Amino acid sequence: MKVLIIGGGGREHAVASKLAQSPLVDKLYAAPGNGGIAQLAQCVDIKATDVAAMVDFARREGIDFVCVTPDDPLAAGMVDAMEAAGIAAFGPSQAAAQIEASKVFCKDLMRKYHIPTAEYAVFSEAEPARAYIREKGAPIVVKADGLALGKGVFVASTLEEALEAVDAIMVEGRFGAAGARVLVEECLQGPEVSMMCFTDGKTIVPMVPSQDHKRAYDHDEGPNTGGMGVIAPTPNMTEQLAGEVMETILLPTVQAMEAEGRPFKGVLYAGLMLTEKGPKVLEYNARFGDPETQAVLPLLEGDLMEIFMAVREGRLDQCPIRWKKGASALIVMAAGGYPGSYEKGNPITGLDTVRQAKVYHAGTALQDGQIVTNGGRVLGVSAQGDTLDAALDTAYAAVSQIHFKDAFYRRDIGAKVKGGKS
DSSP, X not given: XXXXXXXXXXXXXXXXXXXXXXXXXXXXXXXEOOTTGGGTSEEOOOOXXXXXXXXXXXXXXXXXXXXXXXXXXXXXXXXXXXXXXXXXXXXXXTTTTHHHHOHHHHHHHHHHTTOOBOOEEEESSHHHHHHHHHXXXXXXXXXXXXXXXXXXXXXXXXXXXXXXXXXXXXXXXXXXGGGSSEEEEEOOOSOEEEEEEEESSSOEEXXXXXXXXXXXXXXXXXXXXXXXXXXXXXXXXXXXXXXXXXXXXXXXXXXHHHHXXXXXXXXXXXXXXXXXXXXXXXXXXXXXXXXXXHHHGGXXXXXXXXXXXXXXXXXXGGSOOEEOSSEEEEEEEEOTTTTSOOOXXXXXXXXXXXXSSEEEESSEEEETTEEEEOSSEEXXXXXXXXXXXXXXXXXXXXXXXXXXXXXXXXXXXXXXXXXXXX
């Protein structure tokens, strides 16, 4: 089969690495891809959100199967457009992708179907939002309703921070149309867990639970980012808790989407907080998480292409999915200034010296034969081991071999977990 991966980040590099191992895949394409993906697939310079151009390319090239992984093209109806053109595609429909594309839709769905989540209120004007925040006090969470590249969520520890977040979203318009409405919700406390699962709308198969590290700097300081590092599995998700999550969150959500006429097929990602009152949903994503995928997929045994086909065809219950024992760790190497402004085009050295870890390219480009920086999160360095300590040691050893101007990374990934090291 000819397979096209839509996207160009670390998540897509991890997916491409797995699909390249499949005997079902004859040729891989990626649009737009990046400097690392180019070593596995033919990269095509089409924006991930350009639905018409992507469908035209897939038709012209005789693509058999398309994997849509980023949020924006899913929200724009990329899967629907491919299927309408007679091209098989992996990922939820535009209607189902609303579970991520609109935080208000997601929260209203959970309220309607009694799925545990934080209390919240929705506002389309700034002043009522400010009044509600003053009434509730801090800490409190302020979110832009729409897609904002993982940067539209503000966990405010003070009233001033929360009010500034409202201004940034609604007055300054930092996130454009995504900030037309804001969602203000209670700040849940407890360990955070990322739970991704494959689902064909009926059957749900959880992946290895992971823990992302969102803050930019050590000791969970600095602004929220798209994610600075991951451990998998996280010891915080016990077998008993996993069963509770399946029964009270994942199954009811998939059933709710079916009942709403928006059956969900693809990867459903639940961002969870393990509170004293039990697990609660922070947010849903309608696709593989980034950077979680770079830690979780290396633990998958078997053929990812087979799983994608089973999900699309509604036969996931007939597709055995197994996971390797041991642990996985991912360290993100970011460009100086991220998640704010940063330089691009800086040469990256040391990539060819890494042996024990896998380096996924997130924000890179190939320029005159040289891999250079081309984004905020530049690389994801992923390693596996019998224990979390071993995986972390290997990942950090690999990070020390890679260099680019103003590179920075957190040195305490996994440190809060018992037995974890930085």
